[in-house]
Amino acid sequence: MKVLILTHGTRGDVQPYAALALALQNAGHHAVLAAPAASASLAEPHNLPFAPVHDGPNTLLDAPHIRQAIETNYRGLAGKKVALQVMRASKPLMAxxxxxxxxxxxxxxxxxxxxxxxPGHRIAEALGVPAVAALLQPVWVPTASFANPMIPLPLPRALNRASYLPFRMMLRSFGAVADKMLDLPRRRGRHDFLRRPDGGPATVLHGFSRHLLPPGTDYPAWVHTTGFWFLPAASTWRPPEDLAAFLAAGAPPVYIGFGSMAGTDPHRIGRVVTDAIRLTGMRAVLVSGWGGIAVDDLPARTEEVFVLDQAPHDWLFPRMAVIVHHGGSGTTGAALASGRPQVICPFVADQPFWAARAHAAGVASAPLPQRHLTAQGLAAAIRQATGEETMARRAGQLADAIRGEDGTKSAITVLESLA
Known part of the structure; x- marks a missing residue:
């Protein structure tokens, strides 16, 4: 079976799809990952067939005013104006x-x-083959059990299902771009990826765990919540000698990293993080990511702090005492699988949802929104996460359940049934 996987976004957005492509390859199928050219490093170590596409709206992320608006969830009038600018600029880039x-x-x-x-469902329609929507956040398929996690306001339960409609309608502008490229009839409902061309429900894969969702989620049978999709470290990867030496030199440290979130004031976050570590008296591994944490006043390694660009989560996280992160879907899944307690400092989008769900599951302290982060608050949360036996025990139990799902294997079973 030849599977074409189409995705876009930052590294954290693309990595789960690379994991699915690798699992398909290991199962004897031929998978081609089409993703932003900048994410080629995810495919190369695993010898995955990779088709680079334009980096698109990723090229906007370095503009300070756009970065600030995104990471404050477009709050205020200025944020709304920037949101419109981003939408206008994104359309030709996505084209x-x-x-x-x-x-x-x-x-x-x-x-x-x-x-x-x-619009992979339209590309599949042009090829005359099935399409499967692979979703990393529960923000597209309506459910009555909880409101759309991307809605930042509390809603009455009666509006839960309706809260999913605006985000699907947002995609219509991108669908209109695709219409111009594909010689297909402009049928009714053509922009709805949850429907097949014949009007029936399309198969959907949820690349996250049912164990983290609120109880009573009423997804239909054509939606398969498989578990998280983890990309393992390449077989050739080895930890840098100085990192291995740092880990061996003392007790397990705190991991602190905010992934691809660039941060509107990385120097403030850097000061908060380093002050919090000093308050706890613990050692730490700081991962700078795209610059969300600036620690220019620290050497790359001290006896207490090790500064790192990146390392595979499946290798690094189990060696930590607690994992402090931003609450992205992929990082949350990797932290859950490691069995370590968490402190989640959400920035934007679906991150507050995952932070709240990890806390509700008993594996994380109460969420600490990044814009309100203080050294004292972060230090207190780290102490709680490392000091509560019940949190550590629950983290271990949930890790067993998360790993037991084997999300990519479950996803492949669904895909094979469609071939």
Whole structure:
């Protein structure tokens, strides 16, 4: 079976799809990952067939005013104005992305798997093959059990299902771009990736764990919540000698990293983080990511703090005492699988949802929103996460359940049933 996987976004957005491609390859299928050119490093160590596409809206993320608006959830009038600017600028950029993906698809496929912002269902329709929407957040398929996690306001339960509609409607502008590239009839409902061309429900994969969702989630049978999709460290990867020496030199440290979140004031966050570590008296591994934590006043390694660009989560996290992170879906899943307690400092989007769910599951302290983060508050949360036996025990129990799902294997079983 030849599977074309279409996705876009930052590293954390793309990595789960790379994990699915690798699992398909290991199961004897041929998987091609079409993703931003900047994410090629995810595929190369695993010898995954990779089709680079334009980096699209990722190129906007370095603009300070756009970064600030994104990471404050477009609050206030100024934020709303920037949101409109981003939408206008993103449309022609996504047109370049879609053009590249249509070109990649000309090589053919038996099945198209795509992220929600990609009109992969229309590309699959042009190829005459099934499409599967692969979703990393529970923000697209309506449920009555909880409101759309991307809605930052409390809603009455009666509006839970309706709260999912605006985000699906947002994708119509991108769908209109795809219409111009594909020689397909403009049928009713063509922009709804939850529907097949014949109007029936499309197969959906949820690349996250049911164990973290609120109880009573009423997803239909065509939605498969498989568990998280983890990309393992490459077989050739070895930890740097100085990192291995640091870990061996003392008690397990605190991990602190905010992934691809660039941060609106990384120097403030850097001061908060380093002050919090001093208050706890613990050692720490700081991962700078895209610059969310600036620690220019620290050497790369001291006896207490080790500064790192990145390392595979499946290797690093189990060696930590507690994991402090931003609450992205992939990082949350990796932290859960490691069995370590967590402190989550959400920035934006679905991150507050995952932070709240990890806390409700008993594996994380109460969420600490990044914009309100203080050294004293972070130090207190770290002490709680490392000091509560019940949290450590629950983290271990939930890790067993998360790993037991084997999300990519479950996803492949669903995909094979469609071929």
């Amino acid at each position: 370049r992305v879609f053009t590249d993906m249509v070109t990649v698809a000309q090589a053919g496929a038996d099945l198209v798997v795509h992220g929600p912002s990609i």
